[in-house]
Amino acid sequence: MFPKLQNIFVALALSCVLSSCITTSMDGITQVATIDALLTGVYDGHMSLRELRSYGDFGIGTFEGLDGEMILLNGSFYKVRADGKVYKPFLSERTPFASVTKFIADQRESIDTPTDMKAMESRLDSLVPQQNKFCAFAVHGRFSRVRTRSVPSQKKPYPPLSEVTKTQSVFAITNVTGTMMGFRCPPFVKGVNVPGYHMHFLADDLSSGGHVLDFEIINGALEADTVHEWLHLYLPGDSASFGTTDLTKDRSADLQAVEKERRPVAADKAKL
Secondary structure, eight states, X not given: OOTTSEEEEEESSGGGOSTTHHHHOOOEEEEESOHHHHHHTOOSOOEEHHHHHTTOSEEEEXXXXXXXXXXEEXXXXXXXXXXXXXEOOOTTOEESSEEXXXXXXXXXXXXXXXXXXXXXXXXXXHHSOOXXXXXXXXXXXXXXXXEEEEOOOOOSSXXXXXXXXXXXXXXXXXXXXXXXXXXXXXXXXXXXXXXXXXXXXXXXXXXXXXXXEEEEEEEEEEEEEOOOOEEEEEEOTXXXXXXXXXXXXXXXXXXXXXXXXOSSOSOOEEEO
């Protein structure tokens, strides 16, 4: 299907042993490359956005050279760069790391009281108590605050992600209506994706967004897609950097560092 990519199919159900399941069931997640490769500095794009969108209408990731945080929402791509602005990328652009799905909510709840990030994670854990299941989720509503980040675009030779995030831009967004979205991945994806929660944000008016560090929502709605039968993983077979990168190390500490806010960081940019 993609001659320049090695196709590795990870079956998460006995009914999906064959790759033909992908064409008959959209109830799964397609992922490009691995989080550990991204942590080491493999930022070359492996798949175009046009190809990626054929596997889903919902997802998160990044762009070649770390040129912004990716949001795929309702079939449209958005890019949040380190200047805090939201851009519409060309479909010819490529991604070094992304996860997408066909979002079909099977759980819906209203949010009637102020709820912060930890409380929202607990709420989602109650909805999907099986820790070994994938969960895609979207929270839309009025947020009193959202703290996001993006990193500067990188040029070769690429530094590791832990070095890049030392120069990240952090945005303090207040009183905004938008969508906080992402995935909760099982512990067993360690090294492949982010175990636990990984969220991005997009304002309805496209004024702001990025990788979510913290938030509080005043009211809104939570939707979750809790049934995923397979993980379809594409690895860049023709990428010299990916093929020679040492992926034997445990990079859990590096991942924890880059997923959280660092201090000191670039000056906060308020988005009112």
